[in-house]
Amino acid sequence: MRIKIQFYSLCLFCFLDCQPPDLCNAADTTSTCGILQSTLQNPNTANLPSVPHCSICRMFVTALPYNANLGGIVGADNKCSTASNKPSSGTYKALIVDDVNRRACTSVNCTSGGVTEQIDWVLAPNTTYVQAIDTSKTIFISNANGVNTNNLTDVISPASTGIWTGIRNNPSWDWLTYSGFTCSSWTDGVTTTCGSYGVTSWTDSRSISIYTVTAGGPTQYNLLCVEQ
Structure with a gap:
């Protein structure tokens, strides 16, 4: 019992x-x-990353260039969504920051707070990014903080062109917003030397931003669009 x-x-x-x-x-x-x-x-x-819909995500550069009055971050995203060379499937946003509506990092490469430093950031952690025109070509694989800190595996685009970004990258990858060089949150197409940009044919940090050179608002540059 x-x-x-x-x-x-x-x-x-x-x-x-x-x-x-x-x-x-x-x-x-x-x-x-x-x-x-x-x-x-x-x-x-607002600062939390979205759950990515793509596991291998595509990137493309808009067929058309634009001055720095993009209509803000929303306008830049709309240009990616309506680009004539956008792939037929997938949702795309512009890799561009203004530190208010979109931000990558507040510390160098987000080493302090990781993804919690980000606002509506377009890169997901630990994700492979490839050329949309040739998905066999990997551009980079993001790290746990949703950024890249190594030389690119392949170029962003085989055609060399400038892309508006607002990133600093001084003297190498840092993914900080380049304060004062986002052309008034991408609404100013007039002021000289107001925006930072990268060049798609390079494979180092200058592919996203050339710290030593900035461009004027009237300059015509393209946008780098990233699948979500």
Whole structure:
């Protein structure tokens, strides 16, 4: 009788106290689970990265160039969405920052806060990015912070052109917003030397930004569009 009582007591204890293992690490904001947990725990989700829809994501450079009055970040995204050379599938946003509506990092390569430093950033962590015109050509694989810190595996585009970005990259990769060089959040097509840009034929950090040179608002440059 005593053995039966002890057995039933043990069963009741396990029923009340034992819980299934928690397989979600909320601190891992590079995982889908972590992002969802952070969203639930933080009412202000503006800085959190979106869950990527593509695992191997494509990049293309707009067929048309534009002056620096892009209509802001929203206008730049719209230009990617309506570009004549946009692939027939996928959602695309412009790799361009203004530190208010879109931001990559607030510390060099996001080493302090990781993806929590970002605002509506277009690169996802640990993701392969390829040329849209030739998906066999990998441009880079982003790190856990959703940026790239190595030379590109291949060029962004075989055709050399300038791309508006607003990134600093001084003297190498840093993914900081180049303060004062986003052409008034990409609404100024008049002021001289107001915007930072990269060149698509280079494979170092100058592919995203040439720190030593900036361009005037009237300059015609393209946009780098990234699949989401």
